[in-house]
Amino acid sequence: MSGQRYEKYSDEHFLTKTALNLGQMILFKRINDLKKYIIDSREANTTIGFVPTMGALHAGHLSLIRASKNSGYLTVCSIFVNPTQFNDPSDYQQYPITIEQDIRLLEQENCDVLFMPDVQEIYPPDHQKKQYRLGQLELYLEGKYRPGHFQGVCEVVDRLLDIVEPDLLFLGRKDYQQCMVIAELIRLTGKSTRLEIVPTMREPGGLAMSSRNLRLSEADRKRAIAIYQTLQKIKTVIRPGEINQLSKEASATLLEAGFSKVDYVSIAHAHSLAPVEYWDGKTPLVALAAAFLSGVRLIDNISLTED
Structure with a gap:
């Protein structure tokens, strides 16, 4: 492995490397190299925490790295923009790529391992696509407006969990429905990985941190706060x-605030995401929203009752 930092490589040179030693953090591009490293770590009775991402890292992602590191786990982060979870090809093409910055941020958080495979590594020619029986969960909300999205999420997370075999998987609460889907994936596949959900990190004013925020202008960032304020109301x-x-009323408020389209504002059962029309005052509730601002689709959620 080379001991030089990532920035010292041209893209062409970097792509020839399957593993780089970036100071204290090691970057792997090949599954076999990573698995060998993990096997060696297991021999030392190491507990592994895993944070899967699509890059364009922000403080929300870093809070997941920190949660793993603070628990004393060997921390593996993956960066892989998964094509199978994008039902809109243009959304996939526009997804922000900030690799050098991502690596610097991970190094600052003392992440131990970065796994950064290409599409062919994750989905080789002999890859067998599965169908995950998620039931009603994948038909609500994001599932309704992004058909096939959660099948793609399950496909890549299933694959990554088989590769990394972590003891703990760290996810952010901002993607509430996705957390529920992955919990169901773990149950369906019988994996021993335990899911840890970390609270949503927010920008000043309350906007949920998201890689998509990079596509918002400064003026739009101020308008986007309305999505959080509306849920709080x-x-x-x-x-x-x-x-x-x-x-x-919440949907109308978002349109008045400058959002061009509202996919949903839903008040749902916190454990099933089934919509709730009449509240008995006891059922645990969550409010979730998805809306477009200047062509950028933003999501958020808050608990309406005690967790």
């Missing part, structure tokens, strides 16, 4: 009884 005013109107 639901939490403030919700009372037992009919609650349908709250979602409709």
